[in-house]
Amino acid sequence: xxxDVAVLGGGPAGYTAAIRAAQLGARVVCIEKxxxxxxxxxxxxxxxxxxxxxxxxxxxxxxxxxxxxGVVAGEPRLDFGVANEWKAAVVKQMTSGVASLFxxxxxxxxxxxxxxxxxxxxxxxxxEGVSFKSAIVATGSYPMRPPIPGLDSPRCVDSxxxxxxxxxxxxLVILGGGIIGCEFASIFERFGSEVTIIEMLDSLIxxxxxxxxxxxxxxxxxxxxxxxxxxxxxxxxxTGSGLVVHFGDGETVECELMLVSVGRxxxxxxxxxxxAGVAFDKRAxxxxxxxxxxxxxxxxxxxxxxxxxxxxxxxxREGEIAAENARGHESxxxxxxxxxxxxxxxxxxxxxxxxxxxxxxxxxxxIAVGKFPFVANARAxxxxxxxxxxxxxxxxxYGELLGIVIVGAHATDLVEAGVVALDAEATIETVADGIAAxxxxxxxxxxxxxxxxxxxxxxxxxxxx
Numbered sequence: 001x002x003x004d005v006a007v008l009g010g011g012p013a014g015y016t017a018a019i020r021a022a023q024l025g026a027r028v029v030c031i032e033k034x035x036x037x038x039x040x041x042x043x044x045x046x047x048x049x050x051x052x053x054x055x056x057x058x059x060x061x062x063x064x065x066x067x068x069x070g071v072v073a074g075e076p077r078l079d080f081g082v083a084n085e086w087k088a089a090v091v092k093q094m095t096s097g098v099a100s101l102f103x104x105x106x107x108x109x110x111x112x113x114x115x116x117x118x119x120x121x122x123x124x125x126x127x128e129g130v131s132f133k134s135a136i137v138a139t140g141s142y143p144m145r146p147p148i149p150g151l152d153s154p155r156c157v158d159s160x161x162x163x164x165x166x167x168x169x170x171x172l173v174i175l176g177g178g179i180i181g182c183e184f185a186s187i188f189e190r191f192g193s194e195v196t197i198i199e200m201l202d203s204l205i206x207x208x209x210x211x212x213x214x215x216x217x218x219x220x221x222x223x224x225x226x227x228x229x230x231x232x233x234x235x236x237x238x239t240g241s242g243l244v245v246h247f248g249d250g251e252t253v254e255c256e257l258m259l260v261s262v263g264r265x266x267x268x269x270x271x272x273x274x275x276a277g278v279a280f281d282k283r284a285x286x287x288x289x290x291x292x293x294x295x296x297x298x299x300x301x302x303x304x305x306x307x308x309x310x311x312x313x314x315x316x317r318e319g320e321i322a323a324e325n326a327r328g329h330e331s332x333x334x335x336x337x338x339x340x341x342x343x344x345x346x347x348x349x350x351x352x353x354x355x356x357x358x359x360x361x362x363x364x365x366x367i368a369v370g371k372f373p374f375v376a377n378a379r380a381x382x383x384x385x386x387x388x389x390x391x392x393x394x395x396x397x398y399g400e401l402l403g404i405v406i407v408g409a410h411a412t413d414l415v416e417a418g419v420v421a422l423d424a425e426a427t428i429e430t431v432a433d434g435i436a437a438x439x440x441x442x443x444x445x446x447x448x449x450x451x452x453x454x455x456x457x458x459x460x461x462x463x464x465x
Contacts, residue, residue, distance in 0.1 A: 001108075003029040005326050006122055006132035008114050008271065011039015012312040013303025014138030015098050016319030017326075021136075022105040024327040029130050030107055031114035031122065036095040037102070039140050041312040044160040047094050049183060051087040052163075053343045056190035060345060065384040078191055080168055087163075116272030119296055123272075134298045134326035137278070137286055138319060139271060141264040141304035150236030155243050156258045159184070169193050169257040173245050175233050176261040177204040179342050182216065184259055186344040189225050196226040196255070198233050198247050208340065209354040209405040211391070216344055216407070219387070228253075266305045281307075290332040292322040300326055314338055337422035341412035346388050349415035352403030352422045358393045368396050368428075370452025374408045376459050377447070378439040385409040392428060392448040399427040404448075410441055417445050428452055 005021040007014050010032030018030040036043055055078070062076035102109050112126040122130045143158040145151060157165075159180055168191045174181045177199030185195045197204070197220075204220075204227060205213045217227055231248035242256050266285030273280050279295040280286045285307030292300045300322035303315035317333065324331040342348040358367045370392045374380035380388075388408020394401050404418030421431055432449030436442050450456050 001029060001128050002131045003027045003108070004133050005029075005323065006031070006114075006130050006135045007138060008116075008122065008135065009039065009138035009140055009303070009305070010034070010037040010098070010109070011138060011140045011303060011315065012041050013140075013305075013315035013319040013322075014039065014136070015102070016316045017136045017138060017300075017302055017323040018107045018319075019101055019105050020320045020323035021326060022107050024324065024329075026323075026327055028105075028107045029110060029132070030102065031110045031112065031124060031130070033111075033113045035111060037098040037109065038091075038095040040160075041315075042094045042098070043091060044163055046312055048087045048091050048163050049159070049187070050343055051090045052083065052187050053183065053345075055083045055086065056187045057345060059190050068384045078168070080166070080191070084166065115270065116276035116278075119276045119299065134300070135276075136319070136322045136326060137271065137273070137294070137299065137301040137305055138303045138315070138322075139267045139305045141266050141310060143260070144263050144265050145260055146262055148233055148236060150238060150243075151260065153236060153238040153243065153258075155238060155256070156236060156260055158260055162257075162259050165257070169255065171242075171253075171255040172196075172257050172259065173198065173243070173253055173255040174259045174261060175245075176259075176263070177201070177227060177229065178261060178263065179205055181259065181261040182220075182344050183342065184261070185220065185225050189220075189223050190345070194224070196228060196253050198228045198231055198245070198253075200230070200232045202230045204229070205342065205348070208342070208348060209350055209391070209403075210356060212348045212350065212405050212407050215388070216346065216348060219346055264304065264310060266307050268305060283307075290334065291325045291330070292318055292333065293325060298326070309338055311338065311340075337419045339412075339415045339419050341415065343412060346408050347411035348405075348407050349411040350403065350405040351415050351418040352401070353393060354403060354405065355391070355393055358395070358402045362395050362402075366395055366397060367393060367402065368452050369393050370428075370448040370450065372444050372447040372451050372456070372459065374441070374444060377441060377444050379441050379443070380408070382439070383409065390414070390444040390448040392431060392445070392452050394428040394452060399429055401426050401428055401431060404445065406444075408441075414442055414445065417442060 004026035005028045007018045007030040018028050022028045114122045117123045172193040174197045177197045189195045233247045235246040237244040268280045286301035302318035302322040304310045321331045340350045373389045375386040380386040391405040393403040436446040
């Protein structure tokens with residue numbers, strides 16, 4: 001089979017690349033080893049996880065929010081079977097949607113394993129190979145598993161294994177306090193599990209703004225989620241009916257199930273990249289330039305396998321860039337404002353620099369921070385969820401906005417205002433002086449800018465020292 005562009009992998013980067021290349025007039029073949037398109041994100045990652053998160057939030061709303069608003073419906077009960085059916089239905093709708101988009105754009109989808117034979121051919125396990133003019137590698141990533149004795153127990157699962165559970169564990173231990181670990185901790189506490197997080201570093205989600213993750217840690221503590229920070233897991237014993245997890249200095253915790261979520265590595269092995277002449281590293285992934293071009297000029301890489309952000313939404317954009325360049329354009333990814341959504345409860349979202357990063361880059365005396373609490377926002381108060389805040393960060397020489405951090409309900413939706421502002425190189429005055437609809441949660445973004453400029457309207461001014 002001959003084509004203009006061959007795409008290896010049908011996840012966010014791969015299917016976006018295939019569709020964009022087809023839009024540009026290419027004959028496109030996309031090879032995906034799984035039975036459904038969509039990759040980890042749609043099948044066993046962000047989509048099913050966030051479907052569960054919605055179930056968890058519905059339980060929280062029924063228990064704690066609705067009664068405050070005057071809606072009394074009795075004590076809610078989780079029907080985990082129905083929740084799983086809902087999760088599966090959402091996944092099916094999204095993956096089927098990708099298949100429909102392929103058909104609408106004339107993309108040929110091949111289900112099975114593909115492997116490079118040369119710089120211009122891919123062998124396909126179920127029949128004729130594929131000859132191409134350009135190729136895009138978008139094979140994604142896989143969950144890592146550290147060399148801890150006993151971690152090979154079937155009761156120690158990765159995120160895919162956890163999403164396949166048909167019963168809620170009474171006690172769940174999570175190895176890794178990053179984004180995936182914290183999201184599942186938040187979900188399963190709402191589902192009724194006793195949750196313990198074991199994290200070797202001294203904070204949850206250490207790459208995020210420290211003030212935001214500290215807020216999450218305190219909220220988790222109030223909810224009964226135990227965070228064992230600065231401690232390493234040393235051994236796991238399978239008792240036949242559960243696990244005994246050893247960590248720290250002789251400490252143990254028992255559980256029925258353990259989630260191993262210590263990060264993901266690019267999926268670069270067994271792809272035939274050596275035969276194609278494509279340079280790669282097992283940890284860093286396939287090396288690319290700003291055009292997402294690999295060491296072989298007509299072969300590109302996008303998404304997790306390219307080792308940049310490991311986010312579905314960056315994979316979308318990388319896939320577009322790779323496809324456009326595969327068709328002879330000169331598109332470059334540049335340095336976009338990348339949102340960092342975290343679907344815990346409370347939600348956290350950031351874009352741009354954290355406060356610590358801004359301080360390190362510009363110096364403490366050259367940055368200013370504005371923080372506006374949702375308790376002073378009318379829409380947040382009337383929803384019954386007024387915990388959290390919005391923080392703006394800017395440099396004081398020119399007033400350029402450097403970052404936005406949000407903690408609270410709908411933070412992951414609100415952060416888009418910061419994405420647009422940063423990509424537009426907006427100043428803090430632009431953010432603060434813009435007119436926000438009232439009453440909305442988005443007013444808090446504007447109000448944070450006003451606080452940063454020393455002229456808040458809806459909270460008292462800082463006392464002069």
